[in-house]
Amino acid sequence: MNSSRPSHNAICLGGPCHGMLTHIDQDIGILxxxxxxxxxxxxxxxxxxxxxERVHHPxxxxxxxxxxxxxxPDPADSACPCGC
Structure with a gap:
């Protein structure tokens, strides 16, 4: 394995990348x-x-x-409460 390339440390759950392994360097937030x-x-x-949360993978x-x-976000949820 190439030591200059970061190893996978995260897995995507749900959505279009479900099951894909990736590498991340942040602890909180949305990426x-x-x-x-x-x-x-x-x-x-x-x-x-x-x-x-941590998930085991084979x-x-x-x-x-x-x-x-x-x-x-659902556009209907971001609509103005006054209905404009």
Whole structure:
């Protein structure tokens, strides 16, 4: 294994990157993960929330950081309460 390349330490759960392993360097917040696109209609990236949860994967003895898909907000939820 190439020591200059960071190893995977996180797994995406839900959304377009479900099951994909990636490397992250942040402990909290929401980050953008590139989507492995199969067609031009698919998004280029998806937002995932970093959690404290750890998930075991058969490829590695060490658990991965769980990244949960942060679904895009529903436009109806962001509408003005006055209905304008």
């Amino acid at each position: 953008t993960v590139p989507v492995p696109r199969r067609s031009p209609e698919e998004p280029e990236a998806a937002r995932y929330r970093v959690t404290r 490829c590695c003895a060490e658990p991965f950081i769980a990244l949960y898909w942060a679904e895009p």
